[in-house]
Amino acid sequence: MMTPAQADEFYARLAADRPNPKSDLEYVNPYTLLVAVVLSAQATDIGVNKATRPLFAEVRDPASMVALGVEKLEQAIRTIGLYKTKARNVIALSHILLAQHAGQVPEDRAALEALPGVGRKTANVVLNVAFGHPTIAVDTHCFRVGNRTGLAPGKNVQAVEEGLLKITPARWGRDAHHYLILHGRYVCKARKPDCTVCCVNDLCQFQGKSI
Structure with a gap:
């Protein structure tokens, strides 16, 4: 595992390499x-974006999504894997947002994770990207980078997330999630x-790296 000083330098270099990191997913709110x-x-984000561009041109809030309905949503996202289950979850979470949160996305982890189809990783992304919380959503890229480089090794997603939160300096907390994902992806x-x-x-501790 890296030392705090090494971790700070690690993020500083990623920040210099990608000074304006952001999600590859397209969204409007x-x-x-x-x-x-x-x-x-x-x-893939690319596949999701292809399906959501025309969808989000017309549907941008829970009420509009509920009005669209499951069948039309299924048609709109049919190119995405597990689209039937995802369509049901999106309609269901939209109903809950209208009934319990005045149609707004809650800035609260427990409330987010109570929504259909929303787990810890999804909640972390929303809290980070939409609301600026210093959360780190550990996807396959973050998991790989954390383990391969020695930044925050762990046997499972939870362990890597805890390690990253512990080793990541506060000044990098807001964008750490994106630095790691983009570095892992590209x-x-x-x-x-x-x-x-x-x-x-x-700085990388990967024994199989090329120099």
């Missing part, structure tokens, strides 16, 4: 962000990491 993240489970890739162009190569 907290509600469409929530829907996009729910749809992105076991799917540089520290699963099958063949681009170690020769990696900005944190010398």
Whole structure:
């Protein structure tokens, strides 16, 4: 595991490499962000964006989504994996937002995780991206980077998240989630990491890295 000083330098270099990190998912407000993240489970951001561009041009709030209905939503997102289950979850969570939260996405972890199709990772993304909380949503990229580099190794997602929250300096907390995801997606890739162009190569503890 890295030392706090190494972790700070690690993030400083990622920040220099990608000074304006942001989610690859396209959205127009907290509600469409929530829907996009729910749809992105076991799917690519590119695939989700292709389906949601025309959808979000017309549907941008829970009331409009409920009015659209399950069948039309299924047709709109049919190119996304598990689209039938996801459509039911989106309609159900939209009903709950209208009934319990005045149609607004709650800025509260427990309330978010109580919504259909929303787990800890999704709640972390919404809290971070929509509301600026220093949460770290550990997806496959974060999990890989945390373990491979030695930044925050752990046997499961929860362990890596706890390790990242502990080792990440406060000044990087707001954007740490995006730094790690983007680095994992475009540089520290699963099958063949681009170690020769990696900005944190010398800090990385991966024994199989190329120099």
